[in-house]
Amino acid sequence: MLLCTVPTANYSNRICKIVRFFVSFSSSCALRTIDFVEESSTHDCDYIKLQRRTQNYATSGHFRKALETLSSMRNAPGKPTVYDYNSLMYCYLRSRNVLLEELVEVYLGMKRFGPAPNALTFNVLLNGMLSLGNLKDMFFVANEMCGSGFVPSFTMLLKVLKKSLELGSLDCSLGVFRLMLRLEYFPTEPVLNLLISLLTKARMIREAYSVLSALLGKGYFCSVYSYNLILWALCKSGQSYAALELFCLMKKKGIVQNVCTYTALVYGFGREGLGVDLFRCLNIMQSDGFKPNLRTYTIIIKFLCDAGRVEEALEYLDRMEREGCDPDLITYNIILRELCHQDKVGKICELVQVIDQRGFSPNPYTYAALAGGMLKVGKIGMAHKILLDVIARGCTLDVAVYNIYFNCLCCDYRSREALSLLKSMMEDGFTPSIVCYNTILKGFCRENSIEEALELMDSFEWENKGPDVVSFNTILSAACKQGNSSLIQRILFRMEHEGVELNVVSSTCLIQYFCTVGKFSECLKLMEYMMRNGPTPTTIALNMLLDKLCKSGLLRSAHGIFEYLRNTACVPDTTSYNILIRAFRREGALVGREAINCSPAEGSDAREWAYSKYCNLQYPIEGNVPERIVELATPTSSEFPEKNKPLISMHEFFGQKWRALYQPPNKEIAAQLYVQNIMSSLAIPGFQTVDIGDIVTTTAIIIFSYLASFKLGRLMSLYPGNSWSQLRIMVYVCIPAWQVDAPRSTILMIRNAKSSVPFGICVSPLPNSWIEFAVEYLIVDMIIIQDCSPCAVSWLIAVCLFCCSCSGSPYAELLRHAWGEPLSIMASACS
DNA sequence: GTCGAGGTGA
Secondary structure: OOOOOOOOOOHHHHHHHHHHHHHHHHHHHHHHHHHHHHHHHHHHHHHHHHHHHHHHHHHOOOHHHHHHHHHHHHHOOOOOOHHHHHHHHHHHHHOOOOOHHHHHHHHHHHHHHOOOOOHHHHHHHHHHHHHHOOHHHHHHHHHHHHHOOOOOOHHHHHHHHHHHHHOOOHHHHHHHHHHHHHOOOOOOHHHHHHHHHHHHHOOOHHHHHHHHHHHHHOOOOOOHHHHHHHHHHHHHOOOHHHHHHHHHHHHHOOOOOOHHHHHHHHHHHHHOOOHHHHHHHHHHHHHOOOOOOHHHHHHHHHHHHHOOOHHHHHHHHHHHHHOOOOOOHHHHHHHHHHHHHOOOHHHHHHHHHHHHHOOOOOOHHHHHHHHHHHHHOOOHHHHHHHHHHHHHOOOOOOHHHHHHHHHHHHHOOOHHHHHHHHHHHHHOOOOOOHHHHHHHHHHHHHOOOHHHHHHHHHHOOOOOOOOOHHHHHHHHHHHHHHOOHHHHHHHHHHHHHOOOOOOHHHHHHHHHHHHHOOOHHHHHHHHHHHHHHOOOOOHHHHHHHHHHHHHOOOHHHHHHHHHHHOOOOOOOOHHHHHHHHHHHHHOOOOOOHHHOOOOOOOOOOHHHHHHHHHHHHHOOOOOOOOOOHHHHOOOOOOOOOOOOOOOOOHHHHHHHHHHHHHOHHHOHHHHHHHHHHHHHHHOOOOOOOOOOOOHHHHHHHHHHHHHHHHHHHHHHHHOHHHOHHHOOOOEEEEOOHHHHOOOHHHHHHHHHHOOOOOEEEEOOOOOOHHHHHHHHOOOOOOEEOOOOOHHHHHHHHHHHHHHHHHOOOOOHHHHHHHHOHHHHHHHHHHO
16 A cells, blocks of 8 residues: 655644734734825835835845735735735745745745635745755645645656655655546656665565556556566565566566566576476576576576586586677676585686686675685685785775675684774774674684673674674574573573564574473474464474484484474475484384385385385384374383394495595595595506596496405305395485486486386485485495485495496496496406 | 675574
C-alpha cells in the first residue's frame, strides 16, 4: 500500500499568528472607514503606488514591510486583490532570503479571511517551493490546491515528483505519485524508473511493485526497464521464485524481455544455489534467441565458483572468449578467489599472467581475492606476505583489504598488534567498518581474552551502527565454547539492553553451550522452541547436537533425533551422515558384506540408501516417531549392543601405508610431488607416465603400479579363497560434474565394465567418512568416494581396475587398451 | 537506461 504522511507541520501556531495579523489588519481598516469618502479620489493613484512599493519590498526580501504596505491598500474598496497577494508572494520568492513559513502563513490567512487563493496563488507557491526544495510545504500546497478545487498541471506535479526524488524523500515521492494517479497523470518513464529504483534500493520492493501495478491498473504501459528493476530487486533479495512469477507475468502481458531480464533470473537462481534452475533459465534464454553477455557469464562463473566447480567456471571463461565476449577484471577476480580457496597454485599463477596480459591492473578486489582466499585455506603467512607487499608498494587499498590484513594478524595470535595498528591508522584518517571491529573482537576471543573483548566492544567508536549481532555472537560463541554461563548471561543481558535480537547463529551458540555442559534436555527444548517460533535451527545446529550426543555415547538418541529432524526444515547434510556413520563404526557397528548386498534403487540417493543400511541393521528405531524431540533426550540403557567384528579387516593389511597413499595428495601440487616421489622410489624399468588425461589419471596409474609391485602377494594371501576371480568390489564412485569431463576415458571404461563387474557409478556428493570406511573395509561390497579429492577417486578406480585385470576378466583387453603401458607392468608383476 | 566481484559470527 502506498503511504504518505501529509505534512501538517504545526500549522495551528501559524494560524494563531496569522489570525492576529488579519484581525488587527481588519480593525485598523474599520477605524479608517470614516475617512474613506474623502480619500477615495486619491485611492487609485495610491493603490498603484502601494502595489509597486509592496513589490519592491517583497523583491528585496522585506516581507513584513511588504505585507504592511499590502494591508494599507485596504483604503481602496476591494483591495488588496488576490492578484496583489500573488504578486507579493511571487516577488518575495524571487528575493534571496525567503522564509517559506511566512508565505504559508499568508496563504492560510487568505484562505481564512480572503481574498480566496486562486490557481495562480498555488502555482506561485509551488514554483517557489520547488526552487527552494521544501518538500513538506510543497506537498502540503499541492494537496491544498486539489482540496480547493483547482487542478495542478501535469508539468507542475511531475516537477514536484522529480524534486522529491532528487532529494531522496520516498514518502513524499509516493504521496505525489498517488496524487498524480488520482488526477490520471502518469509520470514519464525516466521519472517512474527513478522512483522504482529508489524504492528498491531502500528495500521497499513491495511498494515499488505496487507503483507498477497501480499504473498497470490504469492501463499504463510499463516498459521492460521498469519491470527489470523490480525483477533484479527480487533476485537480489533471495526471492527468485517471486521473480520468476513476475517474469511469467511479463511474458503474459507481451512485454518484450531482454538479456537483462534473463540475467536477473540467472543471478537470482545462482545466489540461492539453485543450479538446475539457473541452467534451465540459461537454456531458455538461448532458445528465446538471447546471447548471454559479459554479466550473464560472470554471474554463471560466480555461481560455479561458489559451488567449488572451478573447472567448469574455467570452461565458461573459455566459452566467453570463443564467443567474443571478453572477460573483465570482475570475472577474473571471481575465479581467482575460488582458485585460492582450492589452493590451485599453478592455475592461480596462470590466471594472474592472463590478467596482466589482458592489460588489467589488480584492484582492491584482486588483492582481497588473493589474500582472503589464501587466508581461508590456512595460508596465513602467504596472505600476510601478499598484503605487506601491496601495502609497501603503495597500491590503492580499501577497508575490506585492510580487514583481511587484520584478520591475518588475528589468526596469527597477534590481535593486540592488529588493535594498535588499527588505532594508529585511525589517527591517520582511516575509517574502520563494523567488520573491522568484529575481526579484532574475534581475534581477542581466539586468544581466550573474552573479558577483554567485552571491554574492547565498549571502547570502540561504533558510531550508530554497532555493536551488531555479529559482534555479540563473536563473543557469545567464545563464551559458549568455554561453557561460561555467567559470561553468557552477561552477553545476553547486554544484547537485550542494546536492542540486538538473537538470531539463528546466536541460538546455535547456545545449543553448543548446552551440549558442551551436557545439558541435552535443555538443548532439545531450545531446538524445539526454535522450530516452533523461529529462527529454524540450521543443519550446523543439528550437526553440533548429533556430534555431541555421539561423543557422549548417546548414539541411539542421536539417531532418533536425526530421524525426527530429517523430515523437518532442518535438513541433514553430508556432515550429519558422517557424524552418525563414524559413531556407528566407533561403536563396533560393522557393515560387512552381508550388510550391503543389494544396490540402491535406480535414481535413488546412494547416500540415503547406504545410511539406511547402517541404521536398519544395527539400530532400528522402534515404535512411532515421538511427537516432541525432547522425548528423545533420555537414552535407553542398552544403547550399544555388541556387534560382530568384520570378517576380514583390510585395515590390518593396508594399515598406515594406504592411509598415506590416499591422504596427502588432496591438492594438485601435492599430488604432482607425490607422483614424482613414487616414480623415483619405484624405479620400475620402462615406466612412463601416459599422458591420457590429467593428474587424476596419472596418479591412478602410479598407485596402480605401486600396488602391483609391492602389495599383490600379501593381498592375495589375505583374501579368502586366494583367488582374484572371487574378489568383488562394488564401487560407487562419486564424481562431481567437474570431474566427469576430466577423466572421461576412465568413467567410460567403468561404465562399460559395469554389466558384469560389480561397479556402480553415482554422481552425487557423499561423506568423507565413507572413503575412510572404504579404506578400512576394502573387501566389503561397497566403496563410496566423496567428491573432491582427485587422488582418492583415482586410487579406488585403480584398485578396481587392478583387481579386475588380474582376474583374467574379459575386460582385461579393454583395460589394457585404455591404460596402455602401466597395465603390462602390472601384468608382469602379477605373474 | 535496467545487470556482475572482495572483508566479520555457529
